[in-house]
Amino acid sequence: MSNFSRTAQQWASFARSWFLIDARMQPPGKIASMCSVRLQGKHKPIYHAISDLGDHVVVINSRHIAFSGNKWEQKVYSSHTGYPGGFKQVTAAQLHQKDPKAIVKLAVYGMLPKNLHRRTMMQRLHIFPDDELPEDILANLTEELQQPREIPRKLNEYTQEEKDAFPRVWTPPEDYLLK
């Protein structure tokens, strides 16, 4: 690093990286906040709003995001077509059915600062519903980010030894009816 020329050092420090986030079994809000931080460039100590140092973020498996609670049925996405009687309200489940990328896209759009840079930053966000990535994007990726939520294992993913070794609070008597 010490033998870089000044122009080369500046080019390296303001270079745009490509981040990859796997959204399988993750809450879309947490994914969106990580995306928005990196799209704005707020993860860099040289941040400035004018400097345009946001990075590209690629989100994969957006079809497999996981809302907590009852949000799939209760969260409502509203829009208006502009015509009278054109107020549309769709639940998160219906929107996800129609377009698996929309939930993450709307979440990130709402978390970015509400100025003219927002559209440019959204152009640097790439969402894919499944694992497949086009070759040019795959060639650009530099870093994969850790998932925000640790995916809990299902009961059938635990081995029998782990199930037996798990501490029991009480042992039922022999004639106790276990469902």
Added chain:
Amino acid sequence: MVFLTLPCWIRSRGPDRYWKVQELLKHARHFRGRKNRCYSLAVRAVRRAFVYATRGRTLKKRNMRKLWITRIAAASREHGMTYPALIHNLIKSSVQLNRKVISQLAITEPRTFLSLTKLARARQQEGLQAALGDGKEPPGVFSRIVVKQ
């Protein structure tokens, strides 16, 4: 005679209007339109400009501090710490660096900033280490016990 004293005979309005006008117009020379030439328009424009400048001087201090805090938060997250934890533990360790200096260190002196984060982390975990650890000083951190020795 109507004019009885000498001051009443003088009919000149004052010799230095030109310089008083120039003193104001020099602040308006970079404006657009007739405001940079005509005195009556320039008076209003210059007064607005001065008001905006005064307001900007107070806003500049606020905005610069916000920028420093954002930069320190970004740099400390790179090292696995949050901004409030870093600042609180630096204050507790009586490191009296202000946000301007810490943000400049984060940009130009990354290893110094890393050592500051390590110091803050050691101070943050002092209670836990005292309860759980083996009573030894954390390695690489300069503390008051080391100084007293």
